[in-house]
Amino acid sequence: MGISTREAYGKALVELGKKYDFFVMDADLSKATQTIQFKKVFPHRFFNMGVSEGDMMTTAAGMASCGKIVFASSFAMFAAGRAYEQIRNSIAYPDLHVIVGGTHAGVLIGEDGASHQCIEDISLMRTIPNMTVLVPCDEKSVFATVETAITSNGPVYIRMGRGAAEDVYTNPPEVKIGNGIVLRDGSDATLIAIGDLVPEALKAAELMSQNGISAAVIDMISVKPLDEELVRYYAKKTGKIITAEDHNIIGGLGSAVSEVVAELGYAQIRRVGIHDKFGRSGGRSALQTHFRLNAQEILDTYKLFYK
Numbered sequence: 429m430g431i432s433t434r435e436a437y438g439k440a441l442v443e444l445g446k447k448y449d450f451f452v453m454d455a456d457l458s459k460a461t462q463t464i465q466f467k468k469v470f471p472h473r474f475f476n477m478g479v480s481e482g483d484m485m486t487t488a489a490g491m492a493s494c495g496k497i498v499f500a501s502s503f504a505m506f507a508a509g510r511a512y513e514q515i516r517n518s519i520a521y522p523d524l525h526v527i528v529g530g531t532h533a534g535v536l537i538g539e540d541g542a543s544h545q546c547i548e549d550i551s552l553m554r555t556i557p558n559m560t561v562l563v564p565c566d567e568k569s570v571f572a573t574v575e576t577a578i579t580s581n582g583p584v585y586i587r588m589g590r591g592a593a594e595d596v597y598t599n600p601p602e603v604k605i606g607n608g609i610v611l612r613d614g615s616d617a618t619l620i621a622i623g624d625l626v627p628e629a630l631k632a633a634e635l636m637s638q639n640g641i642s643a644a645v646i647d648m649i650s651v652k653p654l655d656e657e658l659v660r661y662y663a664k665k666t667g668k669i670i671t672a673e674d675h676n677i678i679g680g681l682g683s684a685v686s687e688v689v690a691e692l693g694y695a696q697i698r699r700v701g702i703h704d705k706f707g708r709s710g711g712r713s714a715l716q717t718h719f720r721l722n723a724q725e726i727l728d729t730y731k732l733f734y735k
Contacts, residue, residue, distance in 0.1 A: 430595040433588035433623075434531040436570035438462025441499065442469050443571070448578050450497035453488055455481045461501045461531045481506045485514035485526070492524035497578060504530035504587060508549035519583045520558045527577045527584045528553075534674030535707035535715050536624050537590035545707030551679025553585040554652040560605055561652040563587045563681075565626040568597040569649060576603045587623065589674070591712045594627040596647065608655035614644035617730055618662040618669045622648050622681050624721070625672035625700070631723035632672075636730065643730075651681055659688045663695035670698050670729055674721055677701040698729050 682699030
């Protein structure tokens with residue numbers, strides 16, 4: 429088990445801060461979001477904006493309008509939720525290069541409970557014009573994602589979790605906006621996952637192989653823009669797609685992929701995720717079992733709908 433994606437975010441900001449000139453803001457949660465790591469090394473480039481997410485976003489927009497690269501970080505619930513209007517009107521509408529780091533996303537953050545378990549942030553962010561949505565799954569992919577965000581243009585939303593993330597990559601992958609990453613090829617089914625569900629998709633593919641089912645696995649790290657070409661290719665190749673995410677199946681990865689598949693006129697799709705329910709308090713493992721965000725659910729979904 430590796431470190432959490434939020435910890436990886438803090439480490440990436442420090443390492444990349446030595447290479448690139450950017451500023452980091454936080455809404456009084458730097459210890460939780462791990463931007464405190466950046467603050468310790470680059471105190472003159474860090475701003476604590478207090479419990480004022482809207483102010484943080486508009487200030488970041490102002491700095492970006494002057495040519496500065498800015499990271500604005502908070503819990504996903506507060507970044508994407510509370511500051512939605514400011515992100516939409518002050519950052520995305522003028523197409524400014526502000527990178528919003530949303531940590532503690534999904535129900536797998538654990539004991540914080542439904543009020544903090546944001547399962548709507550991808551839906552909110554991907555429907556905003558000009559916005560790019562990236563969801564890394566482990567330490568190495570966080571580093572690559574942060575660097576890609578720095579060198580890109582326009583607004584970017586990076587979604588991260590709280591708990592330890594299983595290592596998927598041994599080296600930083602090549603993260604390109606608009607591209608998914610094929611982790612495993614297959615001919616019978618395609619598993620498309622993001623974040624904490626990527627390692628579960630890999631486990632599910634292994635379980636499926638033991639049952640004579642050849643499953644491809646895609647880390648759809650770029651949720652928006654979505655890699656439509658890759659989806660079309662595997663939809664045609666396998667005819668069966670299962671998406672997996674720690675997010676409401678309404679508006680998230682499953683919806684994004686379904687929109688592409690629906691236009692094809694062929695292939696079947698099923699979605700593993702939060703079925704339009706609020707989260708609840710509990711340990712990560714218990715919540716993963718309760719909401720069936722695991723490899724067994726992916727396998728069972730295949731058996732239920734495709735056999």
